[in-house]
Amino acid sequence: MKKWIIALLWLLPFLVAIVSLGVGRFEVGLEHIIKILTSQVFPIEQTWTNMEETVVMNVRLPRILLALLIGGGLAIAGAGFQGMFGNPLVSPDILGVSAGAGFGASLGILLFGQNFSAQIMALLVGLSAICFTFLVAGAKKDAPIFMFVLAGVVTSALFNALIALIKFVADPEEKLPAITYWLMGSLGTATYKDLYIGGPIIVLGILLLYLLRWRLNILTLPEDEAKSMGIPVVRLKWVVIFGATLITAASVAVAGIVGWVGLIIPHVARMLVGNNNQFVLPVSVAIGSVYLLIIDDLARSLTATEIPLSILTAIIGAPFFAYLLRRSRGGWG
């Protein structure tokens, strides 16, 4: 891959982030945005209003950072899973983490209302969902990969049923809309606190997967062959699953369930750079973060009301993906 393309891919998230600071219902001029950003480091004369500064620094910046992190995280988690399972239909929620975290959050909202406790519950139940998947798969050392997928389907089904149960019990005036809205994903009330809760976990997951990127290629080989090369296949799989789970559970905890990113972005990355996971993973992070950031810009600026993220990721993502599929005729790699 050419050097300048790589440079552009890494520059893109930052460029889009700067532009995004100027996007929203409340108008702030570009000049003021740059001045506000500069004033955080250098003392310069204030020519902007306090409200403009609040909008840029406290409303937009945290959600832009979160959109970048979650988009990039979900994309690399999807790429990691697709590489590991050797299956292009796999997305990060295949092992039941999203459904589990979604149940945790719904239960949290039902019991404590929409607050910090609900987020912690999302994280914890999401992580325990993956343990449940392992139990179902029979956490033997060499459980075949399709057992994991099947167990994930079972776990998802179970937790989705539990979410439905919570919705059934929830008070239709207040709690039910909150739960439904939340399950569709939104960064509408993202704060620095969300960034501090979710950020480190997502970064840790991304780092884990990034460090393993070239080993993932070996995982696509038949297992015996991989073992013969001295790769601890089972342990490697566990680390990939662990990393992807951290990312998925943490993003559900701070932004609700954001669909589609983890499924399509790795495909887009493969169309650009081919099947080598060493490139697919980092490129997925770059594209995924930009994609979710643009989606979130639309979500907060199209109408006065926040549009849930999953609606936009699918409505905009599906036709785009269909177009790419036709152009590449399904052949990549």
Added chain:
Amino acid sequence: MKKYSFLAMLALTAMLAACGENEGEAIKEQSPVTSATDVQTTAEEKIVTDQLGREVTIPERIERVVTGGILPYFSTWYVATNSTKEIVGMHPNSFNAAKNSILAKISPDVLNAKTSFIQNGEVNVEELLKVNPQLYVENATNEDAINKITEAGIPVVGVQTIDAAAAEPLATFNSWLTLTSKITGTTDRAERFLLEGKKVQSELDAKLKAIGKEDKPRALILHMHNEKSITVGGSNFFGNQWLNATGAIDVAEKDVQGRKEVNMEQIYAWNPDIIYITNFTETQPIDLLENKINGQDWSQVKAVQDGKIYKIPLGIYRWFPPSGDAPLMLKWMAQKNHPDLFTYKIEDEIKTYYKDFYEFDVTDEEIHAILNPSSEAAKY
């Protein structure tokens, strides 16, 4: 646009046709009833037309009524009849509002109502039959419940909320009152309320006429609110009409239909002069004034800087939806919008109104509770 109006025409024609059919049926239905009364004069029944246009045959004297998903309705019954002992069952959410309202003191019978026939918002017909109502009052939008209960042999009257009078709360309440007085035959009381509402509105209109658009405060209805979500009311909802009727401009009118979730940035973009907080959220004015909400900086908003954050009161029912206190709500909000124009003491107004219409001497403490409703009352 053309396509749209064509569709509207089509819908209208269909509706008219449907109405025509209904009338035909009604006449057919009516005749056996009349002939029955002819034969047996003791069968005391009458027919009322509910807000769905359905003709419902109900007993002449109703001693056992149950109110379902139309939450504020029980207070209308009280206003129309000066009694709550007929209300033998009500929606659990209504019950919670009643328990926390002054109606529990004015007419303690209301606390005898059963609630167990509704679980998770669904009516259990067998439990309902145990309560043995002669009449069931339900939200007109809940067709399932209306059909189910009608089939169980209980007459159901459908009552509309925002569709009854284009989300105009006083007119909506008046329409409920008129319907109720037809059901109960207590027209005198209803008449007095209707007159009072009209009187207050025309008083307001007379004073507000001189106010130009630029002198009206720009206000926002904060409908539900917590750390993770901000829901505001807009057009086609009661808040919008209250604001219009009391000389304010609804900042969310153009952007929000009904109630919708928005973000903090949108609040800054509106930057309202006044914020009214409903009783559907636990948030209190102090939470915004002291900027206590984690992750939301309200201190930038003009209403907060000017200290103009008000919690909507809770009298015999929440004042935000239509209720028997509607004339008081008009006076209260008009004064908050234009304190120089409306100089009455709202405490005295409440005292007089409660004495006149509910025959109840409300104490200063109780008035304080009405004007400063606790967060508890927001919980369903």
